[in-house]
Amino acid sequence: MFDGLKKKLAEAVKTFVKSEAPAAQSASAPVPRDEAPSHPGVDAAPQEAGRPADTAAQSQNTEAIKPTMPDVKPASPAGGDGGRQQVAHDKKPKEGLLKLSLSTKVKKVFSSAIRLNEREIDDFLEQIRISLLQSDVSFDVTETIVADMKSRLAEADIDSKNMAAGLLRVVKGALADVLARSKQGVDIYSYVAERIRSNSLPVKMLFIGSNGTGKTTTIGKIAYRLKAGGVSCVMSASDTFRAAAIEQTEYHANRIGVPVIKSRYGADPASIAFDAIAYAKAHGIAVVLMDSAGRQETNKNLINEMQKIVRVAQPDITIFVGESTAGSVIAEQIRELSKFVKIDGIILTKLDCDARGGNAISISNATGIPILFFGVGEAYDALIPYSPEFVINSVMPN
Ligand SMILES: Nc1nc2c(ncn2[C@@H]2O[C@H](COP(=O)(O)OP(=O)(O)O)[C@@H](O)[C@H]2O)c(=O)[nH]1
Ligand SMILES: [Mg+2]
Secondary structure (H helix, E strand, C coil), X not given: CCHHHHHHXXXXXXXXHHCCCCHHHHHCCCCCHHHHHHCHHHHHCHHHCHHHHHHHHXXXXXXXXHHHHHHCCCCCCCCXXXXXXXXXXXXXXXXXXXXXXXXXXXXXXXXXXXXXXXXXXXXXXXXXXXXXXXXXXXXXXXXXXXXHHHHHHHHCCEECCCHHHHHHHHHHHHHHHHHHHCCCXXXXXXXXXXXXXXXXXXXXXXXXXXXXXXXXXXXXXXXXXXXXXXXXXXXXXXXXXXXXXXXXXXXXXXXXXXXXXXXXXXXXXXXXXXXXXXXXXXXXXXXXXXXXXXXXXXXXXXXXXXXXXXXHHCCCEEEEEEEHHHXXXXXXXXXXXXXXXXXXXXXXXXXXXXXXXXXXHHHHHXXXXXXXXXXXXXXXXXXXXXXXXXXXXXXXXX
């Protein structure tokens, strides 16, 4: 989960920091990080002492590298050492490798904290931009994150001995900012508890989305959690469209031990939801979980049907269930469906199968609708309440 994005961010930082590699290394195939200190070019080239220090910081192997440090005694930034650095600097870098400018490299040798210049910031941010876009973070949110990072970097004093950690702190700060700006959704369990306290029941929740995204499974997960918390619920098998959908809802209801209201295939889903609500009222059941047929925003009949369910059942909370793996498609689906029904929250499923994970960062910003939960597996307890901290901790390389 998020491993792809995590790796890309780590690589963007590593590539940038690694840009101080000796010319010989820059021109050849990339050397794995932990092998770099023993690279002859590294040991023999005092002008690159800044790099071993960095490498050391990253590989947690500072002691092994330290002996090369005393060799670094340039007379002046423009002096002998600077000249040798210039040679390395002028060598064409391997494509894709970014480079710290000479003055930054020199500053890095002399001072404990450095500030990147504008070109370095732009180079670094370009790598971050690509990483985010390739990981399904929406274009607008990527630009917001990059702009935020740009102003942070312009003022950041980065520890020259551990640039990677300093740069990652900036990435983390910008991500936290963008997540803090996105809308926070209702905690459905607290909401249910409140409605129980105020004796205004049943709470009605409708689940919509395309086929196979995990609506029925997610209903099962929520029913499981409600039951474990001593809250009664009933399922409405309102997907009367897809083969085996009714049996699937029944299967979960039976396994969890909650009632299910069903009819035959082709029956009106709105009337089944209506019956489930009536059943809840008659039996003092707190929550009605209404399933629905998977629908594409382009299918007029299914859209009409969904609007009818909403009209008849008047859900308190309508939840869009979407696969995080679907990439930018799901923002489009949410925007289209929102023209017909009010969506209160998003559940992103199959995060456990999504290496990119960018939707978790940008979908609520892109749609204005909060994420409520992440589905992270098929088991009933594989539903994690949304929190910005969870996203940041999942995305940030260690
Ligand atoms: N790995 C994984 N599989 C899931 C998750 N949620 C649902 N599934 C699986 O996705 C498939 C489709 O789920 P289902 O609930 O039938 O989707 P529906 O058509 O929207 O009702 C099933 O095999 C589920 O077990 C999840 O969070 N992670
Ligand atoms: Mg289903």
